Each structure stands twice: as C-alpha cells, then as structure tokens.
Amino acid sequence: MNLHRLDIPLKQTHAFSALVQDFVQKDEFLRPFLTDFPSPEAVQELARSRAADYRDRAVLQEVLNEAYARLRPEPAVQENLAKLGHPNTVTVCTAHQPGVFTGHLYFVYKTLHCIRVCREMNALNDGLHYVPVFYLGSEDNDLEEIGELPVDGGSLQWDSGQTGACGRKTSGFEPLLSAVESLLQPDRKEDRQLMDLFRRAYNGEHTLAEATRFLLHELFGTYGLLVLDADDARLKRLFLPVLREELFHQSARPVVEETLKRLGERYREQATPRDLNLFYLQPGIRERIEKQGEAWVVMNTAIRFNQVELEEELEAHPERFSPNVILRPLYQERILPNALFIGGGSEVAYWMQLHDLFRHHGVSFPILQLRRSLLWVPDATRLRIERTGLTWPELFEGEDPYRERLIRQHESLYRLAELQGRVGLVLGEISTLADALSPTLHRSTEAHHTGMRKAMQRVEKKFLAHLRRQENEQLERYRRIRQHLFPGGTLQERKEGLIFLYRETGPGFPEALLAQMSAFGQEFIVLWKDEKEFIHPEVERK
Numbered sequence: 001m002n003l004h005r006l007d008i009p010l011k012q013t014h015a016f017s018a019l020v021q022d023f024v025q026k027d028e029f030l031r032p033f034l035t036d037f038p039s040p041e042a043v044q045e046l047a048r049s050r051a052a053d054y055r056d057r058a059v060l061q062e063v064l065n066e067a068y069a070r071l072r073p074e075p076a077v078q079e080n081l082a083k084l085g086h087p088n089t090v091t092v093c094t095a096h097q098p099g100v101f102t103g104h105l106y107f108v109y110k111t112l113h114c115i116r117v118c119r120e121m122n123a124l125n126d127g128l129h130y131v132p133v134f135y136l137g138s139e140d141n142d143l144e145e146i147g148e149l150p151v152d153g154g155s156l157q158w159d160s161g162q163t164g165a166c167g168r169k170t171s172g173f174e175p176l177l178s179a180v181e182s183l184l185q186p187d188r189k190e191d192r193q194l195m196d197l198f199r200r201a202y203n204g205e206h207t208l209a210e211a212t213r214f215l216l217h218e219l220f221g222t223y224g225l226l227v228l229d230a231d232d233a234r235l236k237r238l239f240l241p242v243l244r245e246e247l248f249h250q251s252a253r254p255v256v257e258e259t260l261k262r263l264g265e266r267y268r269e270q271a272t273p274r275d276l277n278l279f280y281l282q283p284g285i286r287e288r289i290e291k292q293g294e295a296w297v298v299m300n301t302a303i304r305f306n307q308v309e310l311e312e313e314l315e316a317h318p319e320r321f322s323p324n325v326i327l328r329p330l331y332q333e334r335i336l337p338n339a340l341f342i343g344g345g346s347e348v349a350y351w352m353q354l355h356d357l358f359r360h361h362g363v364s365f366p367i368l369q370l371r372r373s374l375l376w377v378p379d380a381t382r383l384r385i386e387r388t389g390l391t392w393p394e395l396f397e398g399e400d401p402y403r404e405r406l407i408r409q410h411e412s413l414y415r416l417a418e419l420q421g422r423v424g425l426v427l428g429e430i431s432t433l434a435d436a437l438s439p440t441l442h443r444s445t446e447a448h449h450t451g452m453r454k455a456m457q458r459v460e461k462k463f464l465a466h467l468r469r470q471e472n473e474q475l476e477r478y479r480r481i482r483q484h485l486f487p488g489g490t491l492q493e494r495k496e497g498l499i500f501l502y503r504e505t506g507p508g509f510p511e512a513l514l515a516q517m518s519a520f521g522q523e524f525i526v527l528w529k530d531e532k533e534f535i536h537p538e539v540e541r542k
Helices: 018-024 028-033 040-053 057-068 075-083 105-122 173-183 189-201 208-223 233-238 240-249 252-263 307-316 328-335 345-352 355-361 379-388 392-397 399-408 411-437 439-470 472-485 498-514
Strands: 003-008 089-096 129-136 148-151 154-157 226-229 278-282 285-292 295-298 321-323 338-343 367-370 374-376 524-529
Touching: 003 392, 018 028, 018 345, 018 367, 028 252, 040 089, 040 105, 040 338, 040 367, 057 075, 057 226, 057 233, 075 129, 075 208, 075 226, 089 105, 105 129, 105 208, 105 338, 105 498, 129 208, 148 173, 148 498, 154 173, 173 189, 189 208, 189 498, 208 226, 208 498, 233 240, 233 328, 240 278, 240 307, 240 328, 240 355, 252 355, 321 328, 328 338, 328 355, 338 345, 345 367, 374 498, 379 472, 379 524, 392 399, 392 472, 399 472, 498 524
Parallel strands: 089 129, 089 338, 129 226, 338 367, 374 524
Antiparallel strands: 003 524, 148 154, 278 285, 278 321, 285 295
16 A cells, blocks of 8 residues: 655644643653653663563463453464563553444554554564553443444444443444444445454454454454453452552552642643542442441442451452552553553543552553554545645644634735835824924824724724635635544544544555554654655644
C-alpha cells in the first residue's frame, strides 16, 4: 500500500491539553512526576532493573498460557510466551477496556504503537527482549463507553442486559452483529472479511474479554502481541499487600492528593481519589466499597463485612476485589515486568498523579509514552482539500477562527480600513485647526468626531454582516471537509472505529500503519493513499 504522511506538531492540532504539550516538550516542571521522559535510553535503563527485580514470571506465564491454549497457535505469540520466563525479558504495555469490536480507532492505534516500540527496542540487540502486552481492563463496568461501536460518524450501542464487570458478559452480541452486517456491503471483499472476523469473535460462547482477545490475536498475533486479562485470582494474590493497605488504612487518597496539589500549580486534575479506591466483584456485581464506622459496606447491596470477615474474604478470594482508576495502574505494573506504558493524553496525565503512590507501595513506575495519534484522509476528502487550497492549520483550528479570518482577509475590508485611516487623519487635522482657534470649538469638534467614529464602526459591522452572508458557500465547503476529517467536531480516532479503517485500507492495515509510526515520535500523523504525491498545504513549523 502506497501511503504518504505528514507530521503536524501537537500544538497546531488544538486537541491536546497544556500538560500533554508540556510533556512532549519535556518541561522540567514535570520531571518529579516521572521516572524519566521517554527515549530508547531511558527505557533500556529501566528495563534492566525491572528485568532483574521481577519475581513472578511463573504466575504470569501460567495465566497467559491458559488463555492462549484456546486460540489459534501463532509462532510469534508462542515465542513471547516462552520468553516471558527468561530473566532478560520485559514488557511494553498499553491498556484499555474491552470495547465492542475494538471500539474507537485509538484502541487500534495504541496497540500498533506498542508493537512498534517493541520492534524498535528489540532491534537494538541490547541483551533484553521486549514483549508487547495489551492489558485488558475487563473489570470496568462503564457499559455506555464500552458498548459504543462507532460507524460512519455515528454509533451503535451494545445492550448486554447484564450487570457487573464488562469482560465477563456473554449476551447481546447478535443484535449488534446484525446491525453491523446491515451497514456493510456484501459485494466488498473487505467488508465480508471483517464480518467473518466479527462473527467468529462474538460467537455466543466467548465473553466480551475473550472476544476482544480473539480479535486482537487475529489482527496482531503475527507481531507477538499478548493480551492479558488480569481478572484472575492468581494475579490478584500478587496484589494482596496493596489491597490490604487500601482496605484497612485507606492510604491512597492522602498520597495522591499531595501529588495533585503540586501538579495543580499548573494543571487541572484528571482522576479524583476516593476515601477507599476499591470495588467488590461478584457475578453481576461491581460496586464500590465504603468504610462506614467499623464496617465495610458494598454499596447498593446488602453485603457488609467486619474486620475479621473482610480479612478472611480477602485472603480466600482476592479476585473479588477490583481496583478503581487510582489503583488499576498500580495493579498493572505490579503483575508485569513492565518498562514503558503507552497511553492517550488523559492517561499520561492521570498516571503522573500516581507517581508518589507507586513510590509509597514500592512498585516500579514505568516510562510514560504518549500514544501516536493518526488522521486518515479518504481519497475524496483529499481531492477536496487540494481544490480548495485549505491549509492544515486552518482545518485543525475549527470553523469559528477560519470564518473570521476568511472574512477579515476580504479585499473590501482592507479597502474600508484604508479609507477609515484616511478619515482619521482628516479628523485629526480638523481637530488641530479647531484647537488653534478656540478650546471651546475644539471640544465641540471632538464631540462630532466621536459621533463620526462610531458611525464608521457601525458601517464596518454592516460590511462584516454582508460578507458573512457572502462567504457562506466557501464556509459550507470547509464544513463538509471538516466533517469528514473531524466527525462531530473532534478527532477522527475518537469517532470512527475498525470498520472505517478496514474499509479504507483492507486487512493489510497493521503493517502499513506500523511503517508510518516511529516509537518515540510525538507529532500528529496525517496519512493518505494515492499513486501520486499529495501536494499538501503548508504546515507551520517552529
């Protein structure tokens, strides 16, 4: 596939927070909240110590081997499963909830970025082996977000009719499959291939977590990607010290709040800690645990524990205790020999809030890397951009700034401004003459001039109103292009999903996109395909 690429500085996209932009620029203010800024050298340094310190390879291998015994063997996966037992192996991790049909495009992009990092790090031949891991947040119960399937700028919604941890759900897929099939074109080879993949994944026997692992394995298994569902008693037992401290001492909130105070000098918080940052899991239940007096209460249920009962429950069933957003990263890093974590802008921001909490619990804090963001330009949209001569800064900044600049650049306004300037000079000369004759006459003249200036301002407003009406046609062309690139006014990767990408690129998309991703690049990537070079509008460079 012949792809062309344009890199755009993140700042010019107007889509990333001040904290993320500072992180990309390696602002020294952020250094106390990081192990280090991302680079191959920083990852190598942490990887060496993490590989030496990690002691739970047998447990991790056991859990993953069981999961992959039910999937089609893939040599690269089998190799990485075996190498996890070696003391020189570390992981590079990304994470997300098991969105239906992989959910939004950034799910795919963060997976590919994880694979790309491992490809580049392994090419260094530094004596370490780097394994890409997708950590599946299968205990999440935000069904509104997890169940959204973006299609053609809109979305379908999965209704499982179940409650509790999303990854354990098994029902409600058939109506969604039928809805997707009705939107695809059976005469298109790519659509038939994708529908077959979906039906094999959501076959009525797989849970949502299993279906997501199946999809990721089919799409990316050839690159050795491992998918870890951490909803497992053996892995939770490794996390017992943190679970116990949070239940009996509630230490996370004060530690995180102290970090938030320091970050809050410049940025807003991303995730707010609770007094107790754990859920209780049972079939059909994932509810917050609260300490009320001498009892621990599972909210919205009749379940209560005293201290002795809770200690017994924790020891016998650690899998029933589920970390929330504050403790989930800590759990992930405790059970993996991880050197680098790849996340979106909000993830990178809230992980920084947890830096001191990791230190408090003696858990290694990974190198953080902002995931790559991509914008795919369909052929028809590319041609429209070429015809209009729109620039990428104009397309990214949005309609209101573009409209005002479009109007204010109009020749009539330049001519009006020139005439207003000449009138101002004449009025100034008249004021000078009046002042020479009489102060009273000068004051009277100035009053008239003020009225004339206000009249000219009213004329300018009428010019603007007329030009706004006149420029509507050009603005409508801009809107149509923007809607294709930024559906709903936001980044394409947040409004489109795998179906969009598969239609545009076919089953060869993983390798095509991997070739365009550098592991530690920080620019926003614009991609298009064409036989000839896309003569793209200029991008402002620093």
